[in-house]
């Protein structure tokens with residue numbers, strides 16, 4: 001296969017447009033070369049917002065690429081808020097970004113309250129049961145992938161056959177989504193997360209497809225929430241409809257919006273950590289052999305996969321007043337995109353940041369977010385899913401060979417793969 005090992009490549013910063021989704025399908029070597037120069041030469045580089053039909057185009061944003069700047073912004077939520085929108089470059093209407101972002105696009109005290117309700121439902125018992133089920137889901141998915149290869153010419157698509165179904169099934173099991181609704185959940189989640197990638201929007205314009213997918217997802221969750229009030233079950237949906245903090249419960253709409261966040265934050269991210277973790281191992285066979293031979297490396301290797309891939313490329317913050325940060329003056333209303341993918345390769349924070357090292361320790365990556373109130377609520381679950389899945393792949397699919405190259409998602413927000421061809425060499 002053609003390998004994509006990051007090597008220094010010349011890059012013209014005036015040609016770099018982080019808002020252009022087509023820029024993100026270029027080889028990662030180019031992306032990281034641009035980040036290197038942005039960190040050194042233009043640490044708060046300005047970019048214009050892309051135009052979206054139906055949404056007013058705003059004043060643009062600053063791209064935060066240095067680890068220290070990103071940490072400083074993330075850890076001062078009163079000065080750099082999320083409530084003006086955390087997952088879009090544009091100032092979309094508040095109801096819309098809250099609906100699609102749930103607590104990720106809220107500020108305290110509302111954020112803290114909703115997060116307390118949600119955290120209360122991620123009880124140790126609930127989490128333990130989910131974690132136990134991860135192994136069964138992984139075994140099942142890997143066995144199905146082998147059957148697919150055997151039924152055909154030995155080839156599989158890592159994304160469709162392994163990386164997508166594992167986190168989707170884990171989240172649907174957690175929420176108690178019926179089997180028959182799951183294909184629809186996958187399709188709608190793809191549309192919501194596609195970043196407008198034309199391949200995933202079959203007809204109509206991206207904004208309408210996005211809104212329709214959100215409304216259909218909300219309708220499904222409203223139905224399930226109503227069913228659980230009648231007949232409680234041992235699932236997260238039941239916990240979400242019944243849990244109270246200070247006498248307040250989540251509305252059905254809030255549950256629907258949280259479910260969309262779970263799919264977005266917990267499904268696509270883990271999917272891309274899996275697929276691109278496998279790609280990184282194919283590109284670094286020494287690291288693959290080292291990890292496969294030593295389960296003691298599972299902890300550090302999973303962290304390194306998350307640093308290397310940085311499945312969430314950025315989150316946004318907006319300045320609430322005028323101020324100065326590390327020599328940069330800013331005004332109230334200025335937008336900052338926190339480029340986790342860039343901070344995760346900052347030589348000020350990581351020794352040899354362009355080296356993929358499954359034993360890296362310490363590894364203070366910001367793949368799950370940096371310091372601050374929005375740190376990933378599912379990091380524990382994601383780590384478990386990744387550790388179980390990679391170990392099981394080493395054991396059950398030792399003959400898996402990536403035949404690449406990957407087909408990249410046209411999105412600046414999610415570092416995603418649409419397809420990653422592979423074959424099981426033991427099949428034929």
Ligand code: HEM
Pocket residue numbers: 074103104105115171261262265266267269270273306310311312315340366367368369370372373374375376377378379381382
């Ligand atoms: C490799 C997998 C994952 C990655 C890379 C990831 C990354 C992130 C990032 C970057 C944030 C934003 C942090 C910030 O704004 O400061 C976040 C927030 C969040 N994540 Fe994850 N995530 C992953 C898996 C999961 C899973 C499995 C779940 C749940 C099932 C989940 C649920 C959430 C939630 C609910 C939030 C919002 C927290 C808040 O705003 O208070 N994530 N995640």
